[in-house]
Amino acid sequence: MNFKNIHIGNLIEKKVAESEIKSCRICQFIHCTEDQISEMYKAPSLDTDLLLRWSKLLEYDFFRLYTQHLILYAPPGAARRNPVKNASSPLPVFRKNIYTKEIIDFILELVTTGTKTKPEIMEQYKIPKTTLYKWISKQSKNNG
Structure with a gap:
């Protein structure tokens, strides 16, 4: 999966075909x-x-694709450039450095294939x- 360039319509269309849900x-x-719907597939x-x-209909978290993109491609120092001193935001705070299994597998594939x-x-x-x-x-222990 290419997390850099996400074409959400194409991915939804693939999930619909996989799920065999009637139009x-x-x-x-x-x-x-x-x-x-056809236009959405092209979007x-x-x-x-x-x-x-x-996401609800297909029981798949399409938002996670964007989260993975942020983990891989968003600069980690961006939040520190404009620090807000002693201000509490009404928005929830998420840790950026939580790597999912998909991200770890993606990175390990890059290493093992020599990409x-x-x-x-x-x-x-x-x-x-x-x-x-x-x-x-861990990968070498699991494979060895």
Whole structure:
């Protein structure tokens, strides 16, 4: 899965085909016509409310694709550039450095196939050296 360039309409269309949900049920749940659904399949992005409906209907968290993108491609220092001193935000605070199994597998695949070197991965994805080597060590124990 390429987390850098997400074409959400294409991914939804694939999940619909996999789930074998009839178009009449989709139209009823999403509140749209079949032509509108076809247009959504072609759309690289969708409104969040609409994406939430698709996620519920297909029982798949499409938002996680964007979260994975943020983990891999968002600069980690961005939050520190404009620090807000002693201000409490009404928004919930999430830890950015939580790596899912999919992300770990993606990174390990890059290493094992030789697509990227360990230093390139640490630099591009801002993954700490100890974390990367811990993943590699666990992988070799599981495969060996």
